[in-house]
Amino acid sequence: MAGIDGKPNLVVVIGAGPAGIYAARKLAEAGHVVVLLNRDIKPGGLAEYGIFFDKEKMKEGLRKQFKKILADPKVFYFGHIDVGEGKDVTLNALREIGFGAIVVSAGAQGTKKLGIPGEDCIGVYHAKDVVYHYNKLPPFSQQRYEIGRKVAIIGMGNVMVDVANWLLNYEKVSEVTVVARRGPKEKAYDDKEFEVIEQYLDHEDMRREIERIRPKLEAVDQNVDELLASFGDKAEPSEQRLRFRYLCSPRQVIADHQGRVAALEVDANDLVLEGGRTVAKGTGQVSRIDLDCVIYAIGDQVDSAIGLPFSRGAFVTNPEKLPGEPSPSFYQPYDPTTRKVLEGIYLVGWSRNASVGLVGVAKQDAERGIKVVNAYLAEKEGLSATEIGRKIEALRRRLEEKGVSFVTREDVELLEAVEKEEARKRGTWEHKFATDEEMLAIIAAKRGMRGEALAAGVANGPVKKH
Numbered sequence: 001m002a003g004i005d006g007k008p009n010l011v012v013v014i015g016a017g018p019a020g021i022y023a024a025r026k027l028a029e030a031g032h033v034v035v036l037l038n039r040d041i042k043p044g045g046l047a048e049y050g051i052f053f054d055k056e057k058m059k060e061g062l063r064k065q066f067k068k069i070l071a072d073p074k075v076f077y078f079g080h081i082d083v084g085e086g087k088d089v090t091l092n093a094l095r096e097i098g099f100g101a102i103v104v105s106a107g108a109q110g111t112k113k114l115g116i117p118g119e120d121c122i123g124v125y126h127a128k129d130v131v132y133h134y135n136k137l138p139p140f141s142q143q144r145y146e147i148g149r150k151v152a153i154i155g156m157g158n159v160m161v162d163v164a165n166w167l168l169n170y171e172k173v174s175e176v177t178v179v180a181r182r183g184p185k186e187k188a189y190d191d192k193e194f195e196v197i198e199q200y201l202d203h204e205d206m207r208r209e210i211e212r213i214r215p216k217l218e219a220v221d222q223n224v225d226e227l228l229a230s231f232g233d234k235a236e237p238s239e240q241r242l243r244f245r246y247l248c249s250p251r252q253v254i255a256d257h258q259g260r261v262a263a264l265e266v267d268a269n270d271l272v273l274e275g276g277r278t279v280a281k282g283t284g285q286v287s288r289i290d291l292d293c294v295i296y297a298i299g300d301q302v303d304s305a306i307g308l309p310f311s312r313g314a315f316v317t318n319p320e321k322l323p324g325e326p327s328p329s330f331y332q333p334y335d336p337t338t339r340k341v342l343e344g345i346y347l348v349g350w351s352r353n354a355s356v357g358l359v360g361v362a363k364q365d366a367e368r369g370i371k372v373v374n375a376y377l378a379e380k381e382g383l384s385a386t387e388i389g390r391k392i393e394a395l396r397r398r399l400e401e402k403g404v405s406f407v408t409r410e411d412v413e414l415l416e417a418v419e420k421e422e423a424r425k426r427g428t429w430e431h432k433f434a435t436d437e438e439m440l441a442i443i444a445a446k447r448g449m450r451g452e453a454l455a456a457g458v459a460n461g462p463v464k465k466h
Contacts, residue, residue, distance in 0.1 A: 017045020148292020
């Protein structure tokens with residue numbers, strides 16, 4: 001495919017999570033050269049730092065796929081680089097270098113809040129940050145989380161299940177309360193995923209909770225007796241328990257005299273049918289849940305600091321429906337001020353549609369989006385190998401001049417070899433270093449050893465420089 005003259009274009013992809021890596025593969029398959037910029041030292045994004053840490057088979061399978069894609073000689077990896085206004089490199093700087101297209105696949109790194117009083121007090125956290133913490137992503141890995149013994153999780157999707165899994169099975173908290181705006185029929189988690197925490201469910205409490213909201217469920221034609229039949233009495237009460245509070249919308253977080261979470265105040269909701277779906281409507285009735293910590297599992301928003309037009313938690317996309325399948329409109333950032341699309345810039349994955357789906361959905365969205373990018377590049381003149389080399393070198397110089405400690409694919413391989421050896425020594429399937437400083441120090445040390453080996457002529461084959 002390549003460009004109109006048969007030559008490749010040079011494309012920069014921002015973000016090396018699943019969407020970014022699969023996007024890089026489709027661009028390389030079309031004959032283009034890809035520079036993959038990643039905020040973290042290690043690639044993988046959601047697959048590396050979002051999937052629960054005990055899912056060995058899933059994680060190892062994805063790592064194997066990603067390693068193969070990143071080994072393509074047309075893909076150049078630069079890790080430990082923040083892209084955005086006031087960061088290591090800006091979108092304008094990338095444009096100045098002369099990339100044929102810029103693909104933003106940086107995920108949804110912004111934090112969504114509810115906007116209620118008290119949510120900034122000690123002990124209120126976002127699920128994304130907590131997940132990054134227990135998956136050892138710097139700097140979240142070093143942050144202190146004031147969890148306490150009783151925790152409320154706002155939201156009832158699969159992220160809630162992961163956080164509750166960590167709280168109950170690893171932090172050993174005494175009580176997790178799931179606070180949901182709607183009822184049990186509107187759960188968003190997968191029953192199979194729920195099995196890891198089902199042992200803690202207080203069945204008797206659940207029966208009481210469903211009886212409490214029975215009239216509201218029956219008002220929207222939900223079969224309450226069928227729901228109740230799935231919950232029997234627990235044979236033995238557990239020292240730890242999981243419970244649900246349905247039809248509740250957080251109203252405010254109440255702090256104690258030290259500024260720490262003491263309780264969550266909630267509004268009671270009714271359920272109504274609108275357009276074939278159940279919608280929660282506030283009643284004004286207020287109740288209080290005493291606890292030590294509140295965790296928002298309500299989805300994420302994109303990072304506005306990247307420098308694209310932003311509104312209501314998302315980058316603004318082209319409102320005009322352009323012909324094509326997929327339509328380019330869905331993937332084009334749009335400036336409402338000038339009423340123009342930002343030519344040559346595209347969004348894929350969670351940067352296009354935050355918090356929707358997991359790895360499979362990100363892969364599909366990236367591959368659909370890159371069809372649009374490849375069609376755009378097919379109408380542009382490509383570059384010679386010399387021109388591509390100069391532009392990549394220009395990026396390197398900019399980063400070096402700013403003192404950015406960026407890493408390459410080969411550096412990541414050196415780091416991963418040390419981590420595997422550490423895991424072997426500890427008798428575990430994986431080991432992660434939890435700080436950037438540790439990882440960069442290991443890479444620097446291994447770079448030196450590699451250089452000495454090469455000088456001595458004992459290296460195992462040539463080392464390709466990215």
